[in-house]
Amino acid sequence: MNEEIPENSGSEKERSCIKAGEISASIILLAKKIVRQGTPIMEIAEKIEGEILKLGGRAAFPVTVSCDETAAHYSPLWEDKTIATGLVKVDFGVAINGFVADNAVSFDLSPEKKHMVLIKAAETALKNAIEFIKEQKKNNKDVFLGEIGSKIHEAITL
Numbered sequence: 001m002n003e004e005i006p007e008n009s010g011s012e013k014e015r016s017c018i019k020a021g022e023i024s025a026s027i028i029l030l031a032k033k034i035v036r037q038g039t040p041i042m043e044i045a046e047k048i049e050g051e052i053l054k055l056g057g058r059a060a061f062p063v064t065v066s067c068d069e070t071a072a073h074y075s076p077l078w079e080d081k082t083i084a085t086g087l088v089k090v091d092f093g094v095a096i097n098g099f100v101a102d103n104a105v106s107f108d109l110s111p112e113k114k115h116m117v118l119i120k121a122a123e124t125a126l127k128n129a130i131e132f133i134k135e136q137k138k139n140n141k142d143v144f145l146g147e148i149g150s151k152i153h154e155a156i157t158l
Contacts, residue, residue: 020101060093125155
């Protein structure tokens, strides 16, 4: 993932977006390795931010790590002792030349895996939205947010 994108591979915008996406893919893999029951969320956030920098990006916003009833966007404070437990949501962004890849990934750390239905629904919704966009673009059709929202709604209400 650290390889340079050739200068002739499209516009600066395209190259920047692709690199941000490649770094994001690496960060998701890292998160899958480090998010474990009992790990301090500050440690998770710091490792992710450090890896983004190491791979040549910038954190587009502070990494957030939320657990259970804290739905999202909890940024650990400097001496935060909160540990990862239950339903954990990691949200991060990678910026390259001002272009941002915004990502989130959820983990079920509960012993009985009681959050997997929610996680699978979100994954299915994202997959359906991406497939819809690709199909529309393949057929040279415009993509409207309302249509994407409908595909997501269909996936999560089945």
